[in-house]
Amino acid sequence: MxxxxxxxxxxxxxxxxxxxxxxxxxxxxxxxxxxxxxxxxxxxxxxxxxxxxxxxxxxxxxxxxxxxxxxxxxxxxxxxxxxxxxxxxxxxxxxxxxxxxxxxxxxxxxxxxxxxxxxxxxxxxxxxxxxxxxxxxxxxxxxxxxxxxxxxxxxxxxxxxxxxxxxxxxAGVGARGKRHLADLLRSATTGDEVSVRRAVGESALVTLGDDVPISSSDLTARLAGARWRKVIAAGNTVAATVDGDGGRGVVIADLGNRPLAFSRLRLFTEH
Known part of the structure; x- marks a missing residue:
């Protein structure tokens, strides 16, 4: 808020x-x-x-x-x-x-x-x-x-x-970008911190909302046990719904195209 x-x-x-x-x-x-x-x-x-x-x-x-x-x-x-x-x-x-x-x-x-x-x-x-x-x-x-x-x-x-x-x-990352985010969400929601860290990479910025930097391990902890769906690619961004015990969240990822990699990950949640 x-x-x-x-x-x-x-x-x-x-x-x-x-x-x-x-x-x-x-x-x-x-x-x-x-x-x-x-x-x-x-x-x-x-x-x-x-x-x-x-x-x-x-x-x-x-x-x-x-x-x-x-x-x-x-x-x-x-x-x-x-x-x-x-x-x-x-x-x-x-x-x-x-x-x-x-x-x-x-x-x-x-x-x-x-x-x-x-x-x-x-x-x-x-x-x-x-x-x-x-x-x-x-x-x-x-x-x-x-x-x-x-x-x-x-x-x-x-x-x-x-x-x-x-x-x-x-134009944009399209189906490849959707698969890339889906792979990360699959790893995060099952608590696979190593795979999340590998997917995020060294240079991607991960934040809670726009302003609060978090680590890949924190991202994994927040998403572990959640359910994800509705993956949408628009331009070089991919967004998805995540539903967890704390309520609804939305992940919005910015990706570079060559090579396909995350440059920014934002988790929007009220909890």
Whole structure:
């Protein structure tokens, strides 16, 4: 939770909850206004970020305004940092593109909140763009007019460079990165500290949240006996749900591609 005793878990969740509420209400001004002046959206992680009110407005007009989005929340992990608060939301997005095309997208949404302003400084959406496109294609002919409309909106609102920036979300560590994190979680949840230390390597930074460094042995101790699932690769990050006796946690790992190796591991948990 926040280091500021005047700001509660409920306060941070209240800020975050305004985002799906504004999206569902098609309130563009309200949604953009939830962010600080330099607020950033990276959706999905690995695509080019959108920064500031003008870019966030174009993002809204392209991806949020034209469709119905339902946020099926599973759990929230809320932690404090030296700079603010973080809410990691474990959820599924239901995106109604048309009457015939409805997508269900497993995701993690990380919201960074400025405690003083009670506003969002950054939103990172971890979901798999290639998997979404495959799901979209399975809609068959019904997907054709929807895809054409999305393409026109993308080019019209963000230009060719914006479209290419969105397409960069296809790149990343993909299935190899997911296997790499799954191997580490398998070792950690079974208490195999030696394998965890070997997987983490010498140079990776492991932290509790963003700020508190922990050792690979501490990571193993915290995850031993937990259950892991829902592994999602977005860009050069892989995220996963971990359920233990202390409740829900989320692991977010940053990886280098050549060679495939962890550069940063974050464990978000409230306990």
């Amino acid at each position: 926040s280091d500021d005793p005047a700001v509660t878990r409920a306060d941070l969740l209240a800020v975050v909850e305004q985002s799906p509420a504004a999206a569902s209400a098609h309130d563009r001004t309200g949604w953009v206004g939830l962010f600080t002046a330099g607020g950033v959206v990276e959706d999905p992680v690995g695509s080019r970020p959108h920064r500031g009110a003008a870019e966030l407005t174009r993002f809204y007009d392209t991806f949020i305004g034209p469709r119905e989005i339902t946020f099926h929340r599973d759990a929230d992990v809320v932690v404090g940092t030296a700079r603010g608060g973080i809410v990691v939301r474990d959820l599924e997005l239901e995106v109604r593109m048309s009457a015939a095309v409805v997508m269900r997208i497993p995701a993690f949404l990380r919201y960074d909140v400025d405690i003083a302003a009670l506003a969002i400084t950054r939103l990172r959406a971890h979901w798999e763009l290639p998997a979404m496109v495959r799901q979209f294609a399975r809609s068959g002919f019904a997907a054709v007019p929807v895809g054409l409309a999305l393409g026109r909106a993308l080019i019209g609102n963000q230009g060719v460079s914006g479209a290419l920036g969105f397409a960069s979300g296809f």
